[in-house]
Amino acid sequence: xxxxxxxxxxxxxxxxxxxxxxxxxxxxxxxxxxxxxxxxxxxxxxxxxxxxxxxxxxxxxxxxxxxxxxxxxxxxxxxxxxxxxxxxxxxxxxxxxxxxxxxxxxxxxxxxxxxxxxxxxxxxxxxxx
Numbered sequence: 001x002x003x004x005x006x007x008x009x010x011x012x013x014x015x016x017x018x019x020x021x022x023x024x025x026x027x028x029x030x031x032x033x034x035x036x037x038x039x040x041x042x043x044x045x046x047x048x049x050x051x052x053x054x055x056x057x058x059x060x061x062x063x064x065x066x067x068x069x070x071x072x073x074x075x076x077x078x079x080x081x082x083x084x085x086x087x088x089x090x091x092x093x094x095x096x097x098x099x100x101x102x103x104x105x106x107x108x109x110x111x112x113x114x115x116x117x118x119x120x121x122x123x124x125x126x127x128x129x
Contacts, residue, residue, distance in 0.1 A: 003065060011069060015076050022080025035086050042082020049075040087111055 003011070030038060053071035056064040087107065095103035 003069070011072075015072055018073050019076040019080050019084075022077040023084050025077075025081050026085040029081070030085060030089070035090060038082045039086055040082075042078050045078030045081070046075060046083070049078065 026038065049071045053068040053075075056068040056071070088111075091103045091107035092100055
């Protein structure tokens, strides 16, 4: 995005802090508004952040890079609102008491394996573009 290495590291740290604070929002909203609205808001926000960031980065200017950086921060907020907590809660809620622990364990396994796959596949994918 044309930013210096130090600024990129600082912004990376602040996006993690933003994500941490955004992860507290569902504590008060998930039971009040429900899972589906939070997931829909989260998905819409994530999509819009990607669209706006892509449009801004296509211009190649320094101001557009700062705007795309703001979209990364918003992306972290929308991710923390919906897709961070709900995959951890939902399997336990839809499973019967008899299989709840196994269902939660299987869903946690698949969640971590998908994250692992993304982390392992992204560097070679970017290198081969």
